[in-house]
Amino acid sequence: MVYAPVRPDRSLPPIRVNLFSDTQTRPSAGMKDAMLRAEVGDEQNGDDPTVNALCDRMAALTGKQAAVFLPTGTMCNQISILVHCRPGDEILAHESSHIIANEGGGPGALAGAVILGLRGARGMFDSTTMKAALREKRRNAPPQTLVAVEQTANAGGGAVWPLAQLTDVLSTAHELGLRTHMDGARLMNAVVAAGVTARETAEHCDSVWLDFTKGLGAPLGAVLCGSEAFIDEAWRWKQRLGGSLRQAGMCAAACVYALDENVDRLAEDHANARALARGLAQVAGLVVEEPETNLVFFDTRGTGLTADALAGKVRREGVSISVVDPYRMRACTHLDVDAAGVESAVRTVAEALR
Ligand SMILES: *Cc1c(COP(=O)(O)O)cnc(C)c1O
Numbered sequence: 001m002v003y004a005p006v007r008p009d010r011s012l013p014p015i016r017v018n019l020f021s022d023t024q025t026r027p028s029a030g031m032k033d034a035m036l037r038a039e040v041g042d043e044q045n046g047d048d049p050t051v052n053a054l055c056d057r058m059a060a061l062t063g064k065q066a067a068v069f070l071p072t073g074t075m076c077n078q079i080s081i082l083v084h085c086r087p088g089d090e091i092l093a094h095e096s097s098h099i100i101a102n103e104g105g106g107p108g109a110l111a112g113a114v115i116l117g118l119r120g121a122r123g124m125f126d127s128t129t130m131k132a133a134l135r136e137k138r139r140n141a142p143p144q145t146l147v148a149v150e151q152t153a154n155a156g157g158g159a160v161w162p163l164a165q166l167t168d169v170l171s172t173a174h175e176l177g178l179r180t181h182m183d184g185a186r187l188m189n190a191v192v193a194a195g196v197t198a199r200e201t202a203e204h205c206d207s208v209w210l211d212f213t214k215g216l217g218a219p220l221g222a223v224l225c226g227s228e229a230f231i232d233e234a235w236r237w238k239q240r241l242g243g244s245l246r247q248a249g250m251c252a253a254a255c256v257y258a259l260d261e262n263v264d265r266l267a268e269d270h271a272n273a274r275a276l277a278r279g280l281a282q283v284a285g286l287v288v289e290e291p292e293t294n295l296v297f298f299d300t301r302g303t304g305l306t307a308d309a310l311a312g313k314v315r316r317e318g319v320s321i322s323v324v325d326p327y328r329m330r331a332c333t334h335l336d337v338d339a340a341g342v343e344s345a346v347r348t349v350a351e352a353l354r
Pocket of ligand 1: 211222
């Protein structure tokens with residue numbers, strides 16, 4: 001799926017309800033205040049106390065030995081792949097995963113790794129599917145070294161991997177000698193929705209990261225966690241790729257603030273997503289997937305309109321929703337959308353289709 005950046009069209013009215021993505025949140029007054037007050041130092045030297053505090057906290061949260069602060073989630077994925085894989089290695093991941101569709105071919109371009117896309121409902125797969133994809137160890141087969149999962153599964157509808165299924169897949173991967181990686185862009189959405197701790201969710205992951213720029217509302221930053229040895233190697237790639245920072249505490253302070261203030265409230269986003277799905281399901285012709293977290297996917301085929309056409313109509317009324325396929329749309333709730341906004345968006349969609 002592609003979320004193509006759209007240049008602002010000045011003929012359009014301002015956006016009233018922004019369901020385009022949870023990446024579009026603006027730092028709140030409290031978050032900006034925390035950023036201004038941050039103690040800082042030279043991050044590259046390990047001297048930034050706020051970055052260090054954030055990394056210690058994330059390592060503890062995920063039950064890993066160490067952590068490193070990175071500018072983006074994409075860099076967390078790419079560095080993890082660079083550490084886990086050598087050129088020619090094959091990664092097993094769901095066919096709809098972000099590392100396949102949305103990272104510019106990074107695994108091939110940077111690590112020289114190829115990815116085998118696995119099938120399964122809602123962006124997830126089981127250990128039977130994974131085992132069926134394993135190759136005989138032949139000299140002419142690519143070495144399969146890594147299994148990657150997404151929690152929550154973005155293109156899978158924001159689905160939460162059930163802990164038993166996740167544990168089965170990842171522990172089977174370990175038994176078979178593969179390493180395991182979790183793209184936890186929305187890990188805390190999964191934690192809040194399922195009532196399972198981040199530590200339990202990440203227990204069988206050799207690497208796991210959390211994005212602070214999705215529902216957590218920070219302007220930038222992600223933290224990658226793993227063993228001491230893994231994070232040492234990740235640091236080398238951070239340096240090589242130009243991801244080592246200076247007074248990054250100003251940004252890390254936003255992430256610390258997000259952990260304190262914006263995690264529990266993700267439950268509100270999930271409730272708003274359920275209300276949005278219920279409202280959209282009442283609109284004739286729309287087929288809405290049941291949301292588990294803050295992502296609501298729906299199909300416009302039954303309305304006679306393409307997703308592009310419907311997105312254009314509602315955007316002209318100040319409601320922004322993203323297009324993922326010719327007939328599939330994604331509406332995303334987050335801390336800058338409240339229950340009234342959701343109601344108003346549903347009315348706008350219904351009117352657009354009348
Ligand atoms: C957003 C996202 C990423 C990339 O994170 P950025 O911080 O935007 O680079 C990776 N994986 C998933 C599942 C995502 O939703």
